[in-house]
Amino acid sequence: MIIDATGLHYKELNERIRKAIRGGARKLKVLGVNGQRFIADGLEGNVFITVEGVPGNDLGAFMKGPTVVVRGNGQDHVANTMDEGKIVVHGSAGDVLGYGMRGGKLFIKGDAGYRVGIHMKQYKGKVPVIIIGGKVGDFFGEYMAGGILLVLGLNTGYSKNGQIAGNFLATGMHGGTIFLRGKVEKYQLGREVAVFEPEEKDWKLIEKLVKEFSNDMGLSAEKILKGKFIKIVPVSHRPYGNLYAY
Amino acid sequence: MKSYILPEFKIKRDNERCIECQVCVRQCAFEVHKVSQDGSIYSENDKCVACERCVTFCPTKALTIEEYEHYIKDNANWTASVQRNIWKQAETGGVLLTGMGNPKPYPIYWDHLLLNASQVTNPSIDPLREPMELRTYLGSKPESLEVEISGGSVRLKTKVSPQLKLEVPIMFSAMSFGAISYNACEALARAATELGTYCNTGEGGLHEKLYKYADHTIVQVASGRFGVHKKYLEKAAALEIKIGQGAKPGIGGHLPGEKVGEEVSRTRMIPVGSDALSPAPHHDIYSIEDLSQLIYSLKEATEYTKPVSVKIAAVHNVAAISSGIARAGADIIAIDGFRGGTGAAPTVIRDNVGIPVELAIAAVDSRLREEGIRNRVSIVAAGGFRSSADVIKAIALGADAVYIATAALVAMGCHVCQKCYTGKCNWGIATQDPKLSKRLNPDIAAERLYNLVAAWAHEISEMLGGMGINAIESLKGNRLHLRAVGLTKEEMDVLGVKVAGAPLS
Structure with a gap:
């Protein structure tokens, strides 16, 4: 089913999308998207949506299940408090x-801005994953409590020191894992974390994720996997346990 | 390091009355009462927090708790509690932590406001015989109403935003599962349902077993987004974005890992034993525009079927902030004054930051009226409501309804010992210890909550009737029914009230 978003306010566009799904549509193509917010916000179920254009903020917020593919750039707050599903x-x-x-x-082919992957949580089998193909800004993984973040540093014309993330990296992090295909300097890191070489089981995970990402983006996994990866994990799951006088 | 901290309290045991039944020993999670080798019972004063559990449950009333008398050379500045705090920090290097609301003797404006009553003219109404309406609706009201009259029937043409229907203008304020026990959460949900009002989950998610009270539950979305998922948003009558809390304006919350057991872990959707960190700001909200985005993101997710509330702490610029919140698209603004409670907050923040809710209600109501947008939002006031008189005065100042939490906890058994953050609450309220939380019987606790609010509702009816008013909504913002005693001109200006005895005009 095709929905033309040209000239539509987000409220109307999203109503049409919800109506189409209620009517049984499982494959939607939304054309002419130009900054409309909240697309796929709170949507549930096995639905596949292709977005042509640039969707506005909060794409896929509170989403539980659908797959959204964006043929264009995304804006801010993509996958806000997302529960299940996939955004490419x-x-x-x-x-x-x-x-x-x-x-x-959440897979982003190019670069991403500030405060990506913050407050991510995981519980038992539910582990959120964000992969950024290019580089990310400051506060990456801030207050991260679970999940997996992976930055590949592709097409960034590697800065001469190989940094692909900004400052205040993983500040307040107390759960989950960050993988970077590049370097990180000590001054960039929050004091709650430490850098390690990926272990055997990490490699398996990286390989699996990179393959899925490459497959979605039409890239060569083999080439990407040749790069050097590092792992960043918290040193404590209770970073502020000793802050208080009881 | 040798601790210089002396006990705060002293246990007095009347040995004539004590039957050595050891109830006190079993009741105290702080392990104050012990059995010595010869079978006699002794008490360690320094561990006592004065929660009065042992005193209440001693079958022979053999126990009393008194202030520990240690001589501190008379000094208005360097009091015993000031010295104790300094020693605690000198010995640990830690931030002082506390629970419940601000206990300092700041002015309580409720006690400087007096209500009106009818005499001779505009006679008072007897609520025992005449209908008295305490029902009110929270949510955005339209600028005007358009109706269609055809064939003797009237139809509303204006589309009205979703509203919360309250049978009493009192709701239970946000307390999370984690800060309080499951039994306490259940009691609040049941009482809210029976009373026709609402309880608020706080930011700790909603336990699945409480989904059945969804129609009387307000769910919170806070910076940590704990337990926020599609189902959570569905199992609610309204959604509340928590920006701030009266007990700790400008700072976030840390639920210590000790309180994150299996059930809390499942509800918050975080691993067992990990700290649940809710930082001060939502890191996606840096402006009114960003707030508006979250409000509409929640409205889109719930297809515009539920009102969205925004809760803030009462701070110096509360009126302008509230105007922004109203314009951002919120349906309800909840304002939490500086006497509002907490499960844990740094003492220095709780005792020194924020403003009294009385002044905040008046300032916000006046500002929204001046700007002609008062109809767009309902105002819910929170923070230390102690009685029905405080509630009715808040409504006369301009609130639509109030949130109570400390009073609700006291109704369930809390004695305001302010040790919620230890997780050892002997009353089974602020704890996740299954042995302790079992002490709070949800049947009894729900009944006590119901009784409290029903009694307040009756008192409110009496006071309203006395003023010659038969609907709570007619009192809203009707400040002529309040007069001030012992306040300065500036205070009365902010409150928008006249001094007692002054003529009407």
Whole structure:
């Protein structure tokens, strides 16, 4: 089913999308998207949506299940508090991606902005994953409590020191894992974390994720996997346990 | 390091009355009462928090708790509690932590406001015989109403935003599962349902067993987004974005890992034993526009079927902030004054930050009226409501309804010992210890909550009737029914009230 978003306010567009799904549509193509917010917000179930254009903020917020493929760039707050499902952006995206995300996957082909993957949580089998193809800004993985973040540093013309993430990386992190295909300097890191070489089981995970990402983006996994990866994990799951006088 | 901290309290045991039944020993999670080798019972004063559990449950009333008398050379500045706090920090290097609301003797404006009553003219109404309406609706009201009259029937043409229907203008304020026990959460949900009002989950998610009270539950979305998922948003009558809390404006919350057991873990959707960190800001909200985005994101997710509330702490610029919140699209603004409670907050923040809710209600109501947008939002006031008189005064100042929490906890057994953060609440309220939380019987606790609010509702009816008013909504913002005693001109200006005895005009 095709929905033309040209000239539609987000409220009307999203109502049409919900109506189409209620009517039984499982494959939707939304054309002419130009900044409409909240697309796929709170949507549930086995639905596949292709977005042509640039969707506005909060794409896929509170989403539980659907797959959204964006043929264009994303804006801010993609996958806000997302629960399940998958969002694939064939371009770059803005700030605060995957805030409080607790499940599902978010793949960005290009670069991403500030505060990506913050407050991510995981619980038992539910592990959210964000993969950024290019580089990310400051506060990446801030207050991260679970899940997996992976930055590949592709097409960034590697800065001479190989940094692909900004400052205040993983500040307040107390759960989950960050993988970077590049380097990180000590001054960039929050004091709650430490850098390690990936272990055997990490490699298996990286390989699996990179293959899925490459497959979605039409890239060569083999080439990407040749790069050097590092792992960042918290040193404590209770970073502020000793802050108080009882 | 040798601790210089002396006990705060002293246990007095009347040995004539004590039957050595050891109830006190079993009741105290702080392990104050012990059995010595010869079978006699002794008490360790320094562990006592004065929660009065042992005193209440001693079958022979053999126990009393008194202030520990240790001589501190008379000094208005360097009091015993000031010295104790300094020693605690000198010995640990930690931030002082506390629970419940601000206990300092700041002015309580409720006690400086007096209500009106009818005499001779505009006679008072007897609520025992005449209908008295305490029902009110929270949510955005339209600028005007358009109706269609055809064939003797009237139809509302204006589309009205979703509303919360309250049978009493009193709701239970946000307390999370984690901060309080499951039994306490259940008691609040049941009482809210029976009373025709609402309880608020706080930011700790909603336990699945409480889904059945969804129609009387307000769910919170806070910076940590704990337990926020599609189902959570569905199992609610309204959604509340928590920006701030009166007990700790400008700072976030840390639920310590000790309180994150299996059930809390499942509800918050975080691993067992990990700290649940809710930082001060939502890191996706840096402006009114960003707030508006979250409000509409929640409205889209729930297809515009539920009102969205925004809760803030009462701070110096509360009126302008509230105007922004109203314009951002919120349906309800909840304002939490500086006497509002908490499960844990740094003492220095709780005792020194924020403003009294009385002044905040008046300032916000006045500002929204001046701007002509008062109809767009309902105002819910929170923070230390102690009685029905405080509630009715808040409504006369301009609130639509109030949130109570400390009073609700006291109704369930809390004695305001302010040790909620230890997780050892002997009353089974602020604890996740299954042995302790079992002490709170949800049947009895729900009944006590119901009784309290029903009694307040009756008192409110009496006071309303006395003023010659038969509907709570007619009192809202009707500040002529309040007069001030012992306040300065500036205070009365902010409150928008006249001094007692002054003529009407």
